[in-house]
Structure formats: structure tokens, C-alpha cells
Amino acid sequence: MGQLASALVTMILGVLACAAYFYGSNALLDWLFPGKNRPAEQIARNLRIANRIRPWLFVGPAVLVLTFYLFYPVIDSFILSFHGRTGEEFVGLSNYQWLLGSDEFYESFRNNMLWLIVVPTAATFFGLVIASMTDRIWWGNIAKSLIFMPMAISFIGASVIWKFIYDYRSGDDPQIGLLNALVVFFGGEPQAWITIPFWNNFFLMVILVWIQTGFAMVILSAALRGIPDETIEAAVLDGANGVQIFFKIMVPQIWGTIAVVWTTITILVLKVFDIVLAMTNGQWGTQVLANQMFDWMFRGGGDFGRGAVIAIVIMVLVVPIMVWNIKRANAEMEGR
Amino acid sequence: MVTSKKGSALTLVMHASVLFLVILWTIPTAGLFISSIRDKDQLSVSGWWTALSTSEQRLVERALDPTHQQFEEGRWVIKGNLMGNSDGEVVRFGVSSLQPEAHAVGEVVDRKGKQIQVFANGDYTISSDEEMSGRRGDRIFFTAEIPPRFTLDNYREVLSSEGLGQSFINSLTVTIPATIIPILIAAFAAYALAWMKFPGRALLIAGVVGLLVVPLQMSLIPLLKTYNLVGEFFGVGSKTYVGIWLAHTGFGLPLAVYLLRNYIAGLPGEIIESARVDGASDFDIFRKIILPLSFPALASFAIFQFLWVWNDLLVAMVFLGNNEEHLVLTGRLRELLGSRGGNWEILTASAFITIIVPLCVFFGLQRYLVRGLLAGSVK
């Protein structure tokens, strides 16, 4: 109970301090460079100065936090990638050489590519379809809640759930895994699903699609609701049918949001390793880059140089998406 | 929203396909839940979809050892019951592992000079002309029809393990500030990046987008090193709540800024421009116009961030450690998983416990989310 109280106090203090910073710093700026009750010339000058400083008050904390928590580790990783396992001796490009000669790397690279193609596409597709359909039926909100539900489940929890579905019992024992029970019901042979090379990757991807579809759906549904009614009414008057409206009117209207969702899931896919870790730990040919990196960083004493190299590869992989995103963001700004 | 009235067939198809998808999406969790309240012996031998039907189980039980024998009517007899206090009906039995279903109930079977008889209710008698000896009781194999049984024992077992309540508070202490702080910071930054003009803005946006992809695992060591230095400087440990709040803030921030900026940039520019013309400062615009308008986005992000932090294991492991007073719920349950790996009843019950809070949060806040979304779309 004592802990709860002190936790509450620290929570409030932390949040208040944060709010006080924004309020206080802005008030201070207004007090230093008042924009009222001064000669016009001075007001103009003050406003100019204030307008130059204020953005930094707004972005300042974010920039600081981002620099310390993400930017600095990236630089650190980059430097580490040229160093040996302890991160102390300089080894030049040998970590990169090792990577290019490692079969394990090619395997995880291939798998990662599969994940990158399948998961964001499937999750966005299902999300969009479900969002557009649920908006039109009376129990849509209930349906949405249920489909969003997996999003609330931790990766560890989800892995338990799906392990249970893929469970395999040998021979004539009754199957307690749903998938095998269905297979047996339709007269097939039960399989140890997560051990089937290559295809097991897809069984793992299903888990992430199952989780992420809810995310895509919620965001896309909000975007769909943002489409002005007149646009759709006009299309209906023009005699367009439901499918046409969906693909010709609605999808282009929310194209930006689709891109955001797709990007977000792509990035998540690149970083996700919990599912692979919990389901197979990269065995049976399911290794992915993030898990391989974790392996090299922390398993068996750790080799920071090689872990860092894999991290760099992951970051490089995202560069195209990044560039495209940045371009889009810039184009948007110019259009304004 | 316009509903197309193009024939009820299409609507029907729509209802059907949504229903199908909903079932597809819910079944895994439903299976988990049903399994978690089933009797553990049934759980491991039959699928959860058979939970309501009587299951046939093949069991083996050791009869009472010879110290329990009594002299009755000229014979030595051991009496007992196989079923314990569970109900069910024995249909076949056997006395050898080679033929566990050899005999019908009621039959008298000879084994090493002893007569063994088993009845449908599980009662058995072992009798012999001579006094029985030995340390071990005979094994009796039996096949029983066991009616469906639901129980909360699995939950009792998981919950009674120490420290779950403590972990619960720890998780809350970590999660709530780690949700609010990044939202505050991100909202201001997102507004500045969307609507304020300053040199380096494009670079910052690019930076945020770039940082989205930094693998979290990479940051752990450099950060923990710095934490140790800072901790030493202030004379506190390196593993504190403030530390983990800020860490979660850092890791959640790129996405928060990215999502919020996209949303805020999409707000109608005229409102902001006219407010500026009216002489409102950016701070006022942010407080009075942007914040209320972006409530749906803030609410959605809050929910997501809450879920991520609550479900996180790695960051908590590294920045909070795993001693008793700091262990979060996911960590506690992972301990359970590690030690009870093969026991589905423990796995299912504990997995369900981990997801209960996020589910409540989601269903509880969903009203706000939906209301926010509606408010946003009405404008």
C-alpha cells in the first residue's frame, strides 16, 4: 500500500513536472519578449525572436530524449560494428566480412524479407477490409472490439495461445491442438507445424498478423470515418456500387493513412523477435535478424561487434521506407 | 455514414464475412480461456472444444499398500476407491500395463495369487488367502468416463504463487507514467513539427522517422552504462522507476511523434491560421485548439503505449531488474512459464491473467476512443 501511495505521488510529480516545463517555459518566453503593450517596432522584433525560440521549447524535450535513448545508441552501434567481441579492440571490417560469409545470416535475411512482405500486407489488407465492412453493420463496434482484442495480448501470451493451437500429439492420441484436430477431422495426417521447414515461417507470421490486424483496423476505420459524406453520396448518385466506392473513392482518400499503417507494421516486423524467440528461437530455419542480433549480443557471453553489425543491417533495410516516408512528409509540407 | 441499400444479399454476405472473421480472430483466445478453466487432467487429453462432452480417460492408480489389509471372512482384503473424490464411471480395467483394458468392471482377476475386482464407481477390492506383503500396492489400470469438469483451481494455483499482487502494483507503477509522459512530450513536438516554421524542421522529421527503426535491443547496453554513471553521481541505484519511465518514453517517442504529427498535420489549416491572425500564441493554439481536436489520436496512442509498456518484458528486465520488489507481471509470469513449461493448465491460466488487464483497459477506454473518433470526424 505504501508503495502504491509513493508510486502515485511520483507519478503525479513526474507528470506535473512535465506539464510545468511546457507551461513555464512558454510563459517565461512571453515575459521576456512581450508581444503586447510595447512600441510596434519592438513588438515586431520580440515576436520574431519569440517565434524563433518557441519551436525549440516545443520540440526540445523530445529531441533530448530521442538523442539520448535512440540516436546515441545508434552511433554507438555503428562504432561497435568495427570492434571485436568486447567492443574494445578495433577490427576494421572483419565483422562485415563474417556476416557475408555466414549461412545463418542469409537464412534470417530471407526470412526477414518474407516477414516484411507478408505481415504488413496481410495485416493492412485485413484491417482495411474489416474496417470498411464493420462501419456498415449495426454490430460493427462489437466486431471491431473482438478483432482488436489480440492487440492487447503480450507477445509471450500470444505465443502461448498459438503454441496451443499448433500443438502436436503423436500417433493415435487425440489432438488437443485445434489445427491438428481439424486436419485429422478432414482425414489428414497431423503435423508438428512449427518444425516444417520454410512453411513454419508462415505459421509464425500468422501470429503477428493476428495481433496487428486490429491496429490497422482501428487506424483505418478512423480514417474512413474522416472521409466527407458528400464524396460518397456523390459517388452513390453517380451510380457507383459498393466495391467501386471502396476502391475508387475510399482507398485513394485514405491512401496516406494506409501508408502510415503499413510503415508502422513494417517497422514493428523488423524489430520483432519475441514471437520467434518464444515459438522456435530461430530453430527449424525460422531465424530472423532481430533474434539473431539478440543471440549475438547476449547469448553465450555476447559478441557486441557482430550484434552491432546485424543491427546496422536492420537499420539499412529500412532506409528505403524511411526515405520514402521522409519524401512524403516533405511533399506534404510543401503542398501547404 | 452512408449504407448502400444495394440489395440485402450483399448486406447478408457482409454480415456473414464479418462474423466469419470475428470468429477466426476470437477462437484462439476463446480456446485459451476455456482451457484455463478445465480440469487439468482433461485438458491434457482432449481438445477444449470437447469441454462439454464426457471424456474417456485411461488412468492408472496405485492401490493401497498391504499395510491397509484387513482380515475379513477368512481372507485378507484391501479396499479402496480409484476415483478419489471426482465423479465418473469406470468402464474397463486391467492389472498389467500390457493390457490396461483387459477386463470389464465386476470381473474378478487373478494376479499373483490375489483376486482383484473393480466396480463401476471406482471401488476396488484386492483379496488373498494369505497375508499380503510388500511395500507397494498393486497398480490398477482403468478406463473411466469422466463428465465435463470446470474448475478455478488453475487460477487458484497461479494466483496463490507469491508476489503476484506486488508485481501487479509494479506493473501499474511502470505503465501509467510511461504512458502519459511520452504523450505530453510527443504532442508538443508533433505540433511544432506540423505547424511551426523553423530551420531544421525537415531534418528533425527525417530524424524521427529514422529513429523509428532503431532496434530496441541495441540501446540497452549504452543506456545502462550511462544509467550507472548517473546513478553513481546521485548516489542511487541504476535501476529506478524514473529510469524505466524515461526509457519507455524514449522508445515510444518516435512512433508517438510520427503518428501524432501525421494526425495534427491533417487538421484543417484554416483554424490555426485564423487563430494566429487573432493574435493567439502557439502555446494557446496548442492548448485550446490542437489538444481537443487531436483527442482521438492521443487516446489511441495512449491505449497503444499502455499495452506496449504493460506487455513489455525486455525493457523491464534490463532497467528494473528482476528482484522481488521490482518484478513486473510479465516477468513474474515468465518465471512461471519457465518452471511450469509443460503444464498447459498453468500456461493457459497465467497467460489469461496477463491479458486481463490490457483487455479491461481496452474495453474500458474504447468508449472514449470511439467518442473521440466521432468528435474528430464531426469537426
Place this chain on the structure above:
Amino acid sequence: MKKSLLSAAIALTLSANYAVADNHGGLMFEPGKDTRFHWASYEALKSSNLKGQTVSVFGPWMGSEKEHFENVIKYFEEATGAKVEYAGSDSFEQQIVIDAQAGSAPNIAIFPQPGLAADLASKGFLAPLDSNVEAAIKSDYAAGQSWVDLATFDNQNGQKDLYGVFYRADLKSLVWYSPDNFEDAGYALPQSMEELKALTQEIVADGGTPWCIGLGSGAATGWPATDWVEDMMLRLYPASVYDQWVANDLKFNDPKVVAAIEEFGWFSRNDAYVDGGSAAVAATDFRDSPKGLFASPPKCYMHRQASFIPAFFPDGVEVGLDADFFYFPSYESKDLGNPVLGAGTLATITNDSKGARAFIDFLRSPIAHELWMAQTGFLSAHAQVNPDLYVTETARKQGEILRYATTFRFDGSDLMPGKIGAGSFWTGMVDYSGGKSAQEVGDSIQKTWDALK
């Protein structure tokens, strides 16, 4: 990793007939009362006054093992006045690397794998022990020299020192079975590998399934097979070959090693020999695997696994009554004696302090071993401990095998570099069970090993 998963051991199955902690100041056994204990080493502890000091200990034990260890710790606290904080983790091997690297390591780290400790020592994260400890271990432990050698590592400058003491051992070369099932079917315990193979074939001929083998272990899937291969290495070749293999002087793709893997395959890759067929081997969790022994009808007759496995037997199975073990036999034709494979946990100093050194001294004193032995679930290689304190006959028998072993070898995968012993060796064995040839598996493991140098 292995041990940390096993650490599980909710080991009360080994029968729990000890008194629950009562009021000896929270101590489980009143000091000086039960004369079977070496209370002298407890009294000796009192000479070091550590009031106000805190010793943090980090290890792989959780659940009931943690309770047992904490009961032992209390004696140290009581005698010295120090406060000991123990934390256990299922992901010990990653956590300790993170903590050591970040400079926030605990005072004492208890490693399930000496190989990982060697890794950290080579980075300068471990503190060498006092010179007198080495002499003490040599004289106190059974086969003391070998335990010293196992804990002697190079530091970052290539200097050799003793870094840890072994506290708690596991015996691996065991085959578990149900005596009743053997009796029902009329099988005799095999005395040699030849007999074991004959028995395997006999069971199949009788329509039964001889073995339950499960390699599943979450993130550590595959390790049970490494134990099989290690046992086979010790049975096919002299122990010196085993040592060369562990040091990679004998390559992993050497025909000798390939033959040992194939010897394991003789058992595991034959659909008729394994419950569920060979496809089920890698998919079955090692914790579920032994349950087949006790099913009705039995799914299998034998299960090769270490001494901790009774913790995963179904409720109500009593070791010594419903389940028993026999020594995983050696080849009669090879005349290599009876080699024993084992493992142990190694206590090291990761953050030096006076309290840490005192704690290490405590862990190598007989009383620390006896206190856990008397709570069940503990085997000791310490020669001074009183074997009467083993709670069960089974544990006592295992303790004897360990103590009087002529050829004792430590679990090789725990000694290999982490990337091999806790990485590609596991993966390789999973691949082997999945149908890859032993040669291919050996080649790929050797390739990873070469890349480490």
C-alpha cells in the same frame, strides 16, 4: 541456459519429508542439534563479522529451488550479520551479460554453464579467488583437481586463475524407467550398451515403444540431445578424446564425432523406437517427455535424462517406487570403464567485496551443501559432506555415483563457447532430428566454431 530452465524443479516429488521451517530464528535445522551436519563450519563462519554489508547473489534458481537456497542463505546471514539478497532468473545467461557489461553486476553470480563464466572472465568481469581456495577445493572435493580445472579460466591478459567454486551438481548418465512396467513385461535392466540396444529391439518386437525423447525447451530447444551425444562420445572413445572434442582439437565434423551423433540417431531417428516417431522428438517438450513412462498404457519404457527430471514427473509419482533409474550403460566391447556425465553450477565473484569472498567460502564449506541436501534436490561433489543427509535413497545412490566416479566428465556443451554449446550445437541437433545427416550437422557446427576464432 539448460540449467536455468531446469532450475524449474518444483522438486518436491523427491518426497518432502523434512520439517517445515519452524522457530529456530527462521533457520530450518537448529544449529548444533542434528549431529549429522558439520556444524563446525557454521560456527567458523561467526568469526567474520559482516554487519551492515549486503551481498547480492544472482543465479538461475527459481521456485522451490530458490526457497531451498534461501533457507541455506539464512545461516550465512545469521552467522555473519550480513544481508544476502538472492534473485533468480529464467534468463540468467542474458541478464548476467547485460549486467556485467553495464557495470551493475551482483556480488556473486552462480553460473549454470562454466563456459559462460569463462567468457566473462576473459572480458575481465570476474574476480579471481584467493589462492587458498584452490588448495581447499583440491582436498575437499571428490576428484578435486578436475573441479579446479573446470573453474580455471584465462582473464583478458591471458593469465590463468581459479574463478569459482562448484555448488550443486547434476548427474546426467541416467535412464529413468517404471519398475512396474519392466516387471509386467518381464524386462531386465540392461548392464551394457549392447544389452540396452537389444532391449530396445525386444520392446519393439513385443509391440511396445522403448523410448521417450523430447528436445523441446523453448529458447533452448535441442539441449537434451547434446547430452545424448556427450554420453555417446564418452562411451565410444576414451575420455581424452572427449576432452579434445570439447576443446575443438577434435573437429565437430570428425568421423568420430559424426559416429557419436549417429549413435544417438540409432535411438532417436528410428520411428519404431521413439514415442510418436522420430518427427515428434524435436517437437516434444523435454518436460512433457517423461510423462509417457507413467501413462496408461505406457507410451514408452525408458527415458534418458539427468537427475533433476523427477521434478517433471506427474503428480503423485514417487521416485524409488513408481519410477527408478539405471546407469546409462557403456559398451561391454569397448572396455572404457563406466564413464559418468555430469554438470554443476559455479559460484563466482562478479563484484568484489569482503562479503562476497566470505560467501564463496561459505558455499565451499560442507554445511552449505548439507543444508540443501537435507531439503532434497541437491547432489554434491563435496567429499566431506555426510551422505546420510540425502533425503531419499535415490539421491543417495546418485550422490555415490558422482562421488566415486572414476571417469567423470562435465557436460561438454556447457564448456564449449556459448555460441556453440548454447547455440549451434542445439540447432544442429534439432536439424539432425529433422532429417539432416550427421555429417552435414557436424560440418555446420564446425563452421560456426571456426567463425568464432
